[in-house]
Amino acid sequence: MNQSAKYALTLSTLLLLGMAATSPGAGFALIEQSAQGMGKAFAGAGTDGADASSIYFNPAAMSLQSDAHLDVALHWIAPSAKFNNTGSTLGGVMPTTGGNGGDGGESALVPNLNYILPLNEKVTAGIGVFVPFGLSTSYERDWVGRYHGVDSELSTYNINPSISYRVSPKVSIGVGVSAQYAEADLSSAVDFGSIGYSLLGPATAGKLGLAPQSADGFLRVQGDDWGMGYNAGVLVEPRDGTRVGLSYRSKVDYTLRGDADFTVPPQAAPLTAQGIFVDTNAKAKITMPENVTLGLYQKVSEKWAVLSTVIWTRWSRFDELRVDYSNFQPDSVTEENWNDSFFYSIGADYLASEKLILHGGVAYDETPVPSAENRTPRIPDNDRLWLSLGASFKTSDTMTIDVGYAHLFVDDSESRVAGPTGDVLVGDWESSVNLFSIQLSMTL
Template sequence: MCSSGGARRLVMVYSKGVGRMKQLSVVGAAVMLVFGMAASSFAAGFAVIEQSVSGLGNAFAGAAASAEDPTTIFYNPAGMTRLKGQQATAGMHVIFPQSDFKDDGSSAVSPLLGGGALTGGDGGNGGEAVVVPNAYYSINFDNGWVAGLGINSPYGLVTDWGDGWQGRYHALRSDVLTVNINPSVAYKVNDHFSVGVGVSAQYVDAELSQAIDFGSIAYATSGFNSALSGLPQNRDGKVTLEADDWAYGFNLGALIEVDENTRFGIAYRSEISYTAEGDADYVVPNVISGDPLLDGGIKAAFSDVAAKADLDLPATASASVYHRFNDQWAVMADATWTQWSSFDELRVKFADGRADAVTTENWNDSWRYSAGLTYSPSEALDLRFGLAYDETPIPDNYRTPRIPGDNRFWVATGLGYTWTSFKLDVGYAHLFVDNARSNRQAGVDPLNGEDFFKGTLSGEYESSVDIASVQLTYLF
């Protein structure tokens, strides 16, 4: 809701005899507001840890130390020195997210613009099932050197709340895809120490959409004409952002093998910085207010525009341990840090020269902790179990419907079976997600870059995730 001071200032803007076309400056501010919010969700790319099916069964505990197959290229390239000959791995993860929103007093932007509750339904399940494939290849030259190549998707997001839901002005569909091409080399310094390094060429592609409350914009720019008081939330339009870019980074790792049963791994993956370029395409209702001058001005202000934004995907660091007690039992653990605090703002620059749109994010660094157990009843069969706790980086006041999750607790299981030159791995995990509060406040003043025309989305998200995976490795 608007504070009394903010409401008075808004009234003053439209009560000083300013002509209608000057009043359309508020529309220009709203254009920046809408695009800036869409782009902020673009930068909030969701980390995908599901890069190994053998690792999934242990909840990725010991991922930087286990080095069971070529998937170690992603988690710790130094682990390749444990792989014999040539090995090729292909895996597929099917991720089933469930996310339901329960409203808790969401409200329209201001009594001046209609007030009351945000209209619409709860959006149903905002999650959408996705398939995450990955592939790896390694070759050991038997002289201490090993080379490998990984192709995977380390960040991704698909949520779709559907037209007409309460939070439509904050998000409709979010579809973010990354493809990471990661050649790597490793060297075995001696029987106890190996090092590895890789480079990443990473592509990102995003489509993000949300509704726009043109009814409230028209009512405000008309000077609160009482004849238009029924427009707020009744003249919705839409904006869709499509943007892509290539960017580059690196990863490092070291493996310490105390003996044949115990090893430690550390790994680092660099921040990757993008300058994403694309277009914002607007759908504006044919008749907004019935006033040709006002309608024409709004359509002109919300014309399609090219834009670009600098954004960073975070650095990560991991430490892992693996220990085998005997031929049947092994344990492993891992701690991974992600530098989400580097994502403090997103600045969008427009091709037509309008002022930058700046969105504050204020994400926090986060940690993930995991522990796992493997039981091998025979030389050919491994049975895996794992638990993990995954912290969210998102403060409650900055959570959006595009990424509605919170802290997660993993329960995972899986098996691996080896015959001749093949190894088959399957895995399953269920993620218990804490209920996530959201209170995205409407801005007080439409002229200072705040979220004025979207209303305050207040409520709770109830979420969970299921993951089912399969992987085949060939040794030759």
């Protein structure tokens, strides 16, 4: 491996260890695994053979590489999520205090690297290191939705060794194993005034100075875990210039274990006498869902190729977010009840010259969030339309620079989410996402 490749590999590894992810796709999946793919809305993912991202999309397509290949990519994800309160209340009567929270979208730099090495004419090995899921939202601590969420961060890091085998000139298969690390950090305000009214009664609560929304505390929960999964795929080339790929990426189960830290205002200290609202260990079970990807690549002329992709994701596995405390504290439960969702894209490549390929694409990404009652400020998700463009610049016989940009038009949406102390967050969301990607691809 030459010095440029070693430097790129080291830089991308450091970035993977240091960056948090934020989700631009539906749910909290991150499809951003290739700058070249970004430019065409990931149409034809795992079938075009243009880079090494097939490790993620379809390991069978690694067989399309005739030489060792290294990709290092950076994706700047810049979401915007603005809330407009239209009638949030406590107990259906008292207006919930606080502003709209500012822009909850948190920008992040997300890297990935993939390396493919042909071992012989039939067998190709590869390894990918990437971020398959993530989210990051942050609001002002005193905003109107503070009891539902203030800061939310989920990051995953996946190590994915893979191998492909060319069964015949027209059929290849591939498999991979994933070791995936996940860490989560969630915070929210706690209305100890309302809790005091409920547990102690109005008279005692009044003597202590506890009134609804007058004695806010804070809860922060952190945890992490490792999980295992796998992926597999098949690539069929029925004729020259036509490729069809089908791949499966498995679910990954976690039990995130860590700490729950409570900040309790002085007047609410008597509420901790029963061993609740005190710092303790906590855990939460979560499953990163499986998906199935169908990709098509069709060369239509010497200069043009058209591509398409359909991805199904089993988001129905995400039915609730439950934090289980190791003391007498009751579980914290957020009902999610998500639906399975589809991602559809179509795009094109245009060979402008021997050194320049232009890309373009559109996509429609369905939200798994079923209703306003399940749209929480941690993930204020909705259907989105992608518009993408990009270019691949061949700078030498062994090096290509890919750039891609996409704007995501997110449908306006509503929230009507009930909280644990009788509050209901009611309002509208205006959201959008800008995505910028750059990638260095090297033939070694």
